[in-house]
Amino acid sequence: MTVKKIIRLALLTLVALVLLFGLIQLIPLGKDHVNPPVLAEPNWDSPQTLALVRRSCFDCHSNETVWPWYSNIAPVSWLVYRDTINGREHLNFSEWGRGNQEGLDELAQTIESGEMPPFIYIIQHPNAKLSPAEKQALITGLQASLR
Ligand code: HEC
Numbered sequence: 001m002t003v004k005k006i007i008r009l010a011l012l013t014l015v016a017l018v019l020l021f022g023l024i025q026l027i028p029l030g031k032d033h034v035n036p037p038v039l040a041e042p043n044w045d046s047p048q049t050l051a052l053v054r055r056s057c058f059d060c061h062s063n064e065t066v067w068p069w070y071s072n073i074a075p076v077s078w079l080v081y082r083d084t085i086n087g088r089e090h091l092n093f094s095e096w097g098r099g100n101q102e103g104l105d106e107l108a109q110t111i112e113s114g115e116m117p118p119f120i121y122i123i124q125h126p127n128a129k130l131s132p133a134e135k136q137a138l139i140t141g142l143q144a145s146l147r
Contacts, residue, residue: 024075
């Protein structure tokens with residue numbers, strides 16, 4: 001292949017990618033950024049516990065999701081939407097009376113192991129990362145709040 005051919009191929013690929021990017025914006029998926037009403041919250045033991053949960057968990061486990069600007073841009077929008085809907089199904093601090101939610105042991109375990117908040121979320125929200133002391137404070141606070 002000559003250099004000219006390679007350049008032409010690269011340009012064509014670029015144009016195709018830009019077109020594809022434009023086209024997927026038209027797919028009506030993950031754009032429905034509704035925050036349902038807050039029905040019932042746990043009886044938080046302290047403002048600190050609430051502040052920690054809000055900071056690290058609320059975007060995916062409450063009805064008070066802050067939807068970032070890129071949550072409107074596919075394909076990232078699909079991932080953000082899926083995580084939020086899926087997260088709320090497992091655990092929703094805004095629908096606390098609801099049954100079939102994850103239990104305290106499960107919460108503590110995911111926080112301790114660093115499984116939650118998910119790594120991919122922390123990349124975009126460095127502030128959601130919990131230090132070892134904050135993890136401990138959050139677990140203790142949840143134990144006191146969710147009894
Ligand atoms: C980026 C969104 C997001 C954030 C932030 C987040 N979670 Fe999750 N969480 C999910 C999703 C999605 C699931 C569903 C299970 C899965 O797909 O891994 C889940 C599942 C869980 C589960 C069920 C156990 C499991 O692994 O399936 C627990 C418990 C949990 N999260 C606790 C928390 C706690 C506590 C925080 C805050 C410290 C938190 N999560 C922050 C998205 C999130």
